[in-house]
Amino acid sequence: MAPNPDYNNLAAFHAKLARSRRILAVCGAGLSASSGLATFRGAGGLWRNYEAMALATPEAFEKDPGLVWMFYAYRRHMALQAKPNAGHYALAELAKRNPEFLCLSQNVDHLHVRANHPSTQLKLLHGSLFTLKCSSPTCDYTEPENFASPLCPALAPAAVEAPTSPTEIHPLLDTTHPLPQIPPSSLPHCPQCKQQETASLLRPGVVWFGEPLDSDTLASIDAWIAREHVDMVLVVGTSSLVWPAAGFAEQARRVGTSVVHVNLDAEEVGNVRRLGREDFAFAGDAAEVLGRLLGPVVGRWDGGWGGV
Ligand SMILES: [Zn+2]
Structure with a gap:
């Protein structure tokens, strides 16, 4: 044709x-x-030295939720600073x-x-960067339109104002400085399964690779x-x-x-x-x-x- x-x-x-x-x-x-x-979905999309696609998986969250949350906290902050x-x-x-x-x-x-x-x-x-949901497969807790930035004190480095000059980079992307290690206890937890004393972590309400x-x-x-x-x-x-x-x-x-x-x-x-x-x-x-x-x-x- x-x-x-x-x-x-x-x-x-x-x-x-x-x-x-x-x-x-x-x-x-x-x-x-x-x-x-930047949306990081394409091949070769890097965030700091990490391949962004490798951070957007349930396995990455399981292994280092602090690192994955920092990546998403950064994206939440940048999206809030952007305009339609x-x-x-x-x-x-x-x-x-x-x-x-x-x-x-x-x-x-x-x-x-x-x-x-x-x-x-x-x-x-x-999904949305601003939806939070429980990471437990047995809990259905979802919180839409949470625009808090930083989401919690441990994620504050992601919420630093982005530089306006194109020659400067966001301090969080400066790979000469190591990322802070964030223990899971410092990340947001699900208020719903908290009552059962096995509170799971909240996670971004986005669809990860493999989901x-x-x-x-x-x-x-x-x-x-x-x-x-x-x-x-x-x-x-x-x-x-x-x-x-x-x-x-x-x-x-x-x-x-x-x-x-x-x-x-x-x-x-x-x-x-x-x-x-x-x-x-x-x-x-x-x-x-x-x-x-x-x-x-x-x-x-x-x-x-x-x-x-
Ligand atoms: Zn829960």
Whole structure:
């Protein structure tokens, strides 16, 4: 199948968008990167000298919960210092104007929520840095929207203000200084199983490598997709070759849905070659591109949508 000859034509995309009612977005790290946040999910992502992917596992937490908590405390702090960008606001505004728009995000930084994206039209596939949950498999304690930074005195080094100058690094990332060793007793414990005198540690409410996605969330997405034909799938800031975006894009293409790729490398030759007849690809910064793509529907972003 030959790719759409107008794959990066903004007017052609806008014509398609005007005819689209049921729209699904799948957002990934590139959208957070537009807000200045590293997401560490890609291969080779380093935090200090640690491979970030190796810290995002249940095994790492079991072995050294203090180290894993410091990594997440740092990410909580950086996410709190970051701001939602034009892309987050455009998606939130689209959701408010179109009740048939559903946004799925792999990002755990809470920036969609802070852009006032309607909660019923937002599925956080990988959870949130600001949800705490009990690490015991037999305890269901969950605490949403805990924005404390530092979370506890032992994690205070992660909550130091980030330097504003690009030549300076956050003191916690300075590998010439060793990380403080944090004993488990100094980390937050579950208030629910405390009563049984076997209080487990609280852990970040994110999906770690090797863990399944929340089955209720997946079931609700499947039900939404199955209900009626989806007109358009926006794949934003993530490769459409990697799951979960790959699954949704493939499912959509099979039934003739238009897949729209927004990513830094979206217009590279190999990626364009894979496009279908109804697909689009726009390369660039996710925030900037989304602003242009959704502009006719949501109005021009002037930095003032919603409260930040
Ligand atoms: Zn518990």
